[in-house]
Amino acid sequence: xxxxxxxxxxxxxxxxxxxxxxxxxxxxxxxxxxxxxxxxxxxxxxxxxxxxxxxxxxxxxxxxxxxxxxxxxxxxxxxxxxxxxxxxxxxxxxxxxxxxxxxxxxxxxxxxxxxxxxxxxxxxxxxxxxxxxxxxxxxxxxxxxxxxxxxxxxxxxxxxxxxxxxxxxxxxxxxxxxxxxxxxxxxxxxxxxxxxxxxxxxxxxxxxxxxxxxxxxxxxxxxxxxxxxxxxxxxxxxxxxxxxxxxx
Numbered sequence: 094x095x096x097x098x099x100x101x102x103x104x105x106x107x108x109x110x111x112x113x114x115x116x117x118x119x120x121x122x123x124x125x126x127x128x129x130x131x132x133x134x135x136x137x138x139x140x141x142x143x144x145x146x147x148x149x150x151x152x153x154x155x156x157x158x159x160x161x162x163x164x165x166x167x168x169x170x171x172x173x174x175x176x177x178x179x180x181x182x183x184x185x186x187x188x189x190x191x192x193x194x195x196x197x198x199x200x201x202x203x204x205x206x207x208x209x210x211x212x213x214x215x216x217x218x219x220x221x222x223x224x225x226x227x228x229x230x231x232x233x234x235x236x237x238x239x240x241x242x243x244x245x246x247x248x249x250x251x252x253x254x255x256x257x258x259x260x261x262x263x264x265x266x267x268x269x270x271x272x273x274x275x276x277x278x279x280x281x282x283x284x285x286x287x288x289x290x291x292x293x294x295x296x297x298x299x300x301x302x303x304x305x306x307x308x309x310x311x312x313x314x315x316x317x318x319x320x321x322x323x324x325x326x327x328x329x330x331x332x333x334x335x336x337x338x339x340x341x
Contacts (some may be wrong), residue, residue: 100211103198104215106192110120116237117237127198131139132146133327150191152229157327158294159293159294159296159298160191162293162294163293163298163330163331164191164279165182167191167192167195168195168198170192170252170281170334171192171195171196171199171250172199173326173327173328173334174250174279174281174326174334174336175248175277175279175324175336176199176200176202176248176250176279177197178199178200179200179201180199180200180201180247181200181204181244181245181246181247181248182196182200182202182203182204182246182247182248182249182250183203183204183205183206183208183238183242183246183248183249183250183271184196184203184204184205184206184250184251185235185249185250185251185254186206186207186235186251186252186254187205187206187207187212187213187216188207188209188212189212189213189215189216189219190205190212190213190215190216190217190219190220191219192250192252193205193216193219193220193228194216194219194220194223194225196250197220197225197227197228198225200227201227201246202227202228202229203227203228203229204224204228204229204231204237204241204242204246204297205228205229205230205231205248206231206232206233206238206241206242206333207230207231208232208233208234208235209232209233210232213230214230216228216230217230233337235258235264235267236260236263236264237267238267238268238269238271239267239270239271242271243275245271245272245273245274246271246272246273246276247272247273247275247276248272248276248277248278249271249272249276249277249278249279250279250281251278251279251281252280252281252282253281253282253283253289253299253315253332255280255282255306256282256283256300256304256305256306256309257300257304260274261314261315262314262315262317262318264322265278265315265317265318266318266319268308268318269318269319269320269339272339274339275338275339276338276339277323277336277337277338278315278320278336278337278338279334279335279336279337280311280335280337281301281328281332281333281334282305282308282311282332282333282334282335283299283305283331284305284307284332284333285305285306285307286302286305286331287302288300288301288302288305291330291331299331308325308333308335308339311335312335315324315335315337316337316340319339319340319341320339320340321335321337321338321339321340322335322337323336323338324336324338
């Protein structure tokens with residue numbers, strides 16, 4: 094999922110998103126993990142996917158409501174990571190489009206890429222109902238991002254999913270191949286705070302503690318693909334944003 098945000102959206106859209114969440118949670122995982130894998134952002138039950146063949150842990154669709162409480166201002170997250178007017182942006186592992194919607198309100202154009210076509214349809218409907226038409230919706234594997242886009246991107250945004258990618262260097266290399274010469278790659282990750290301490294609406298939320306990446310681990314995973322860290326930003330209460338630029 095992109096995420097559940099309450100910024101300029103009505104309850105109708107939330108209801109659509111939550112219905113999809115409940116209907117599809119049994120097959121949820123995020124980004125890429127072999128042929129036919131489905132993907133979502135963060136976990137309802139971090140042990141849920143471990144028993145499902147072909148799925149990786151820690152990236153299940155959240156239950157209704159808590160995502161909104163965690164992210165009351167998604168536009169501020171995007172601004173902090175550096176998305177600006179006039180950019181061509183890719184929302185990688187976009188899910189049902191909550192971040193995509195906010196990106197589309199700023200960027201010249203946004204491409205939402207997700208392996209789950211049903212969630213992309215929810216995202217498409219969401220943007221249409223908000224009067225936005227500057228977005229392409231592409232169903233595909235995140236590892237194939239370079240072949241899924243028609244032109245180089247100025248910015249690739251990925252939130253709450255990188256911790257679950259099995260081959261992080263491969264993904265970073267794919268992102269590098271997709272960006273223009275001055276392009277940037279922003280990853281929003283959970284801090285390595287123990288899960289029992291990342292409480293939202295009275296319950297621990299997010300991926301299992303052992304799946305969480307420190308900023309140093311994220312940097313180490315991405316820089317060998319031809320990137321260098323440009324900026325590290327705080328995304329309270331439980332996240333950070335690592336923003337990378339091309340190394341040379």
